[in-house]
Amino acid sequence: MFEAWHLPFMQRALLAGLIMALLSGYYGPFMVQRGLSFLGSGLAHAAFGGVALGLLLGGEPLWVAVPFTAAVALGITWVRERTRISGDTAVGIFFAVSMALGIVFLSLKREYTAEAFTYLFGSILAVTATDIWVSLGLLLLTLLTLPLWGRWAYATFDRELAQADRVPVLFDDYLLAFLVALVVVVAMKLVGLLLVAAFLVIPAAAARQWSRTFAGMMVGAVLVGVFSVVFGLQISLQFDIPSGATIVLLQALVFTAAALIWRRA
């Protein structure tokens, strides 16, 4: 049953999936508790615009998608902070514009672009060494920001209290949005544009059901992510069903079970 784990592509898939579980488990609770669950989905659509531009220009689409998505994330944050437009409306606008740009970019490319579909549905089993290195780089970047966890969590709990204590909440909003954009771009290759938001939202929402502390919620989200990646990959291989979708369905199963077990009296 576990022989397949000896295959290099499965090992790469597992490693990439586990890194993603760590990253999304870390950032997910911030998104969920800040009411920004929709941001992941919006950024994934933005990333698609970046990928399409990358495909049009030729070369590795990731290198265009990363700055493109990061710019959209900063744009969404700017609109949220500086205009009277609410967060989800800002996401909705950027999401649609980026998607429209993506469609135009793809139409400008003469040849058939099957690779674009990889990004739509993801292909965790076609993870390249580059993808692993990029994921590891992002993990390292996240480790470097660990000292900021306390102030991010503080502003997530109560923005005004954090501001009164001189926490640079505005700078942190941009930084968080930027880092989440990077996670989304990298995760998109693995699970696809359509499902990437689930990685950020479902493990965190599941862990919220039983967590009494924010740090506990984060650990719980990572554990749900790790569990769903390991068993999701195994199940997808065994039954020959798409791995990204299987992982997300497992996450949803954990969420449902948690919601039933820890439901409010």
Place this chain on the structure above:
Amino acid sequence: MSRKAEYAVEIEHLTVRYGDHVALEDISLQIPRGAFVAIVGPNGAGKSTLIKTILGLVRPASGKVLVLGEPLERLDPLRVGYVPQFKTLDRSFPALAEELVVSGLRRAWPGRITRGEREKALAALERVGAAHLAGRSVSRFSGGELQRIYLARAFVRQPELVVLDEPATGIDVLGEADMYRLLEGYQKQSGATLLMITHDWEAAYHHASHVIVLNRRLIGFGPPERALSERCLREAFGHVGHAHTVALEFVRSKHV
């Protein structure tokens, strides 16, 4: 250190605008150290704007603000304790009471609480009679319990100035009496200055040493019996229906 300024808050010609709207206009006042100041005024009078300016949350359009003798950008925030309205608490955020108190100590959310921090948090919770709530989730606390946790959060940093936004709203009469007892106890022990927004003229009259009557402009400032005069109240609340009668009744009840 020469940080022991004579005044807890010094404001000179403060004007605050939100776009075209003038929230506060040409306010000048000096709050002596150790005072218990109540800010009263009708809705939209700029009471919240005034405390937010003092907390550094709102940038003035013009004027000068010194808190504990320091300009806001130089002020150590740990010298000020802020008690927001507990209604603003996000109950969906997973938090324990002791974490909330330690956040007041650390100016960040605690991932793991050290032994020293736990001891300080417990001492602060004990002071407000809420030590038994330390390890419990804040999401299910009553208004009175939450108010105590927020007071402990402010007290734990032993602030020289405590700023409270309508602290009595949403708690019962006994809870309110308890809260004033705790505030006055802290003030007596520490010599801190208290600055509180309230809609309750009675509470302002009985508990405060000074009252600020505000309606965008400063209408009155001084001891309650002077600031809560018929003239000031009528000027501040004049546009509110029945205000004249209510102000008159209030003032008469105090001067009979």
